[in-house]
Every structure is written in structure tokens, then in C-alpha cells.
Amino acid sequence: MIDKSNKKFWDKFAKLYAPFMKKDKGVYDKVCEYIRPHLNKDMEVLELACGSGQLSFNLSKHTKSWIGTDFSEQMIKEAKKRGEYENLTFETADAVALSYSHEKFDCVLIANALHIMPKPDEAMKEIYRVLKPNGTLFAPTFLWKEGKQRKMIKSLMSILGFKMYQEWDKKEFEEFIKEYGFSVVEWNCASIYAGKVPDILS
Numbered sequence: 437m438i439d440k441s442n443k444k445f446w447d448k449f450a451k452l453y454a455p456f457m458k459k460d461k462g463v464y465d466k467v468c469e470y471i472r473p474h475l476n477k478d479m480e481v482l483e484l485a486c487g488s489g490q491l492s493f494n495l496s497k498h499t500k501s502w503i504g505t506d507f508s509e510q511m512i513k514e515a516k517k518r519g520e521y522e523n524l525t526f527e528t529a530d531a532v533a534l535s536y537s538h539e540k541f542d543c544v545l546i547a548n549a550l551h552i553m554p555k556p557d558e559a560m561k562e563i564y565r566v567l568k569p570n571g572t573l574f575a576p577t578f579l580w581k582e583g584k585q586r587k588m589i590k591s592l593m594s595i596l597g598f599k600m601y602q603e604w605d606k607k608e609f610e611e612f613i614k615e616y617g618f619s620v621v622e623w624n625c626a627s628i629y630a631g632k633v634p635d636i637l638s
Contacts, residue, residue, distance in 0.1 A: 467547065467576050468494045474572065475499050479542040482566060484531040484559070485549030488514040495545075496524040505529035532558035536566045543572045550577050551602040560616035564632060571632045573618055577609060 468491060475481070475498040486492050486504035488511055496502035504526045506512050515526045529535065531546065532555055544563045550556040563573060604612060610620050619631050 464490050464494075467491065471495060471545070471574050472498055474574075475543070480540065481543045481545065482536065482541045484529075484544065484546040484563070486515060486526065487511050489518055489526070491545065491547055492524060492526070493518065496521065499523065499543075501525075503527060505531070507531065532562060534562045534566055538565055539568045539571075540566050541571060542568055543574070545574045547574070547576045548578055550575060551604065552600050554601050556602060556612070557616070560613075564617045567632045569632065573613075573632065575613065577604070 471491075472495060475495060477498070477500055479499045481496070481499050481502045483492055483502065483504045484506075486506050489504055492502060492504040492515065496504075500523060502524045504512075504515060504524065506515070506526075506528065507530045509528050512526050512528050520526060531549070531553065544567055546559070546563065550559065553559055567573065606623070610623075613620055617632060621631050
């Protein structure tokens with residue numbers, strides 16, 4: 437079930453999201469640099485919580501197909517305004533109730549979103565379900581317990597109507613990922629590169 441108050445925030449924020457995220461371009465460029473070598477032209481990729489496509493446009497050119505999804509219709513509208521390509525499409529989808537078939541994708545990317553989901557466990561189950569055996573999950577995530585200015589940032593976000601549901605440190609987040617059937621392959625630039633362990637959640 438979608439948290440309507442959280443969805444309302446992202447729908448309202450959609451038009452400002454891309455300009456607002458320009459300040460973090462360096463971070464997103466680093467994430468792209470890290471993920472890009474793990475992609476290839478045979479891969480079908482699903483991106484969850486894609487926003488207005490900050491990672492989608494950069495990375496999709498290195499894959500066979502890329503579906504960028506977000507639960508905010510307005511975010512998807514903003515992404516589509518930036519363009520769609522032969523191998524890149526955008527769709528509205530809720531990460532905790534995906535319509536895609538079992539074992540459809542080679543890779544799933546969910547960037548900076550698990551910590552703002554009321555039910556990240558349900559999203560992880562769906563990610564596992566739609567990934568092919570030995571598929572790959574990329575989950576760059578803000579680790580709020582480790583940030584020096586976290587209290588000030590959280591207070592500001594709360595005033596704006598933004599909700600953050602999860603607070604992990606590195607160890608806690610790694611254990612969370614493993615709990616849902618993944619082996620953590622590598623940590624890099626706040627990204628976690630995890631492989632699906634066959635049959636754990638079958």
C-alpha cells in the first residue's frame with residue numbers, strides 16, 4: 437500500500453527535483469562511474485524510485501533495455517519530458533507491488549530510496565522476485581547514522597514534509613540486504629553491489 441502523504445510530497449516536489457539535485461551532480465556522477473563497468477548491452481535493467489531520471493539517462497545507454505519507475509506520477513512526467521529512447525522507458529510503479537513477471541531482469545537499481553520507504557522489506561522481496569538467478573542489485577543509500585549533519589538535515593526535511601523511515605549504519609544496511617537473499621559483493625562510494633543468491637526466497 438502506498439503511503440499517500442509521502443507520495444503527495446514527491447508529487448509536489450517533482451518539478452523542482454531535477455534543479456534541486458544539480459548540487460549533488462558530483463555524487464551521482466561517481467555512482468554512475470562505479471555502476472557502469474558492471475553493465476553490458478545484453479542486460480535488461482529495472483530502476484526503482486528513478487525520480488526524474490538522474491541516473492537513468494546516464495546508464496541506460498550501456499544496456500539492452502532500461503525501465504525507470506517511480507511511484508510518483510509527477511516524477512515520471514518530469515522524466516518523460518527529458519526524453520525517452522529506444523531502450524529507455526519510464527513507467528509509474530510501486531516498488532512494493534511490481535507488475536513484472538518473475539525473474540525478468542538482469543539487474544535492479546534502487547538509489548537513495550530504501551531509507552525513505554515505510555516498508556523497505558516489501559520492496560526487497562519484490563526486487564528478489566523480479567531478478568533473474570544470479571542477478572545484480574545496486575542500492576546506493578544514504579547511511580544517516582554515519583553523517584555529521586544528519587540532525588539538521590532531518591529537521592529541515594521534516595519541516596518540508598519529507599519522511600525518512602529507516603536509519604542504518606553500514607553494518608546494519610549490509611545485514612538488511614543479506615536478510616532478503618543477497619550476498620554483498622562490494623561496497624563503493626556509498627553503493628552496495630549485491631548478487632542474488634538462488635533459491636533463498638523461493
